[in-house]
Amino acid sequence: MEPLEMFRRAPEPSGRDRLVRYLSGLLAWAGARRVAVAVAVVLGGALGGWWLLHAPPPAVEQALPYTPRTSVAPGDPLGSSTTVAVAPLGSSGPSVLVVHVAGAVATPGLVRLVSGSRVDDAVRAAGGALTGADVNALNLAAFLVDGTRVYVPRLGEVVAPGVLADGGSGPALRLDLNTATVEQLDTLPGVGPSLARVIVGYRESQGPFRKVDDLLRVAGIGPSKLQQFRSLVMV
Structure with a gap:
């Protein structure tokens, strides 16, 4: 080779060569992108399936059995x-x-x-x-x-x-002395919450009442007190 040959410039590529190189690079880039998209889709599907199989069940709200009572307005x-x-x-x-x-x-x-x-x-x-x-x-x-x-x-x-x-x-109907609650006995005339609790306590400790006059054995109830509500109770 002559000494000057090594310093000569390589010939410029033709327009056709440049077009071929550009298209080749574009195809290579598009192919790599498709591969990346496909991998992402596969991974996303796998993660979605795992979540559906292992997701906790939705919480269920339970309604309280309580129903409010509203006061009655006049009329x-x-x-x-x-x-x-x-x-x-x-x-x-x-x-x-x-x-x-x-x-x-x-x-x-x-x-x-x-x-x-x-x-x-x-x-x-x-x-x-x-x-x-x-x-x-x-x-x-x-x-x-x-x-x-x-x-x-x-x-x-x-x-x-x-x-x-x-x-x-007083109460709407005659109260059964053997089933009435403290609140119900409290509605009787002359019987407050304290005496009502005494009546219930006597019933629980001594057994059921056999007759209305058994109330005379309860501390705090005398003949005059019993007469105030005798017609409103029963056994």
Whole structure:
């Protein structure tokens, strides 16, 4: 080789050669990108499948069985707008009351209510009082007693004594001394919460009452005290 040959510049590539080189590089880049996308798709599918198989079950919210009771405003016809804590059909046990609601109500018959319910709750559970019902003849705030009957009369209706729930400040119906709670006994005239607890304590320690006069054995109850509520209790 001649000395000057090594210093000669290489010939410039033609336009065709440059185009071929560009297209080759573009194809190589596109191929590598497709491979990367495919790998990402495979990995994403694998991770998604693993998460579906191992994801924790969704939390389930449990509804509380409590149902609020709303106060009755003056003039309220005792309709069905207020929620009443009604026991499920077929329920039984000491926490459930079964009472018979009759008279001027939408759906007279047996109703099941939770223990501690009042006459107002029974009337509402029976669909509410009808137009023309004399709800003032009842003591709507009185506690209910299991196995009793609440009769809602119409205005001007003459009802035999003993049929209506009591309309005064005492309980709606006669209380069973062997099943009444402290709260129910507290509604009796002349009996406060302290004496009510004494009555229940005597019953639990000495056994069930055999007659109403057995209350005279309870500390704090004398003949005059018993006379205040004798007609409102039973055994």
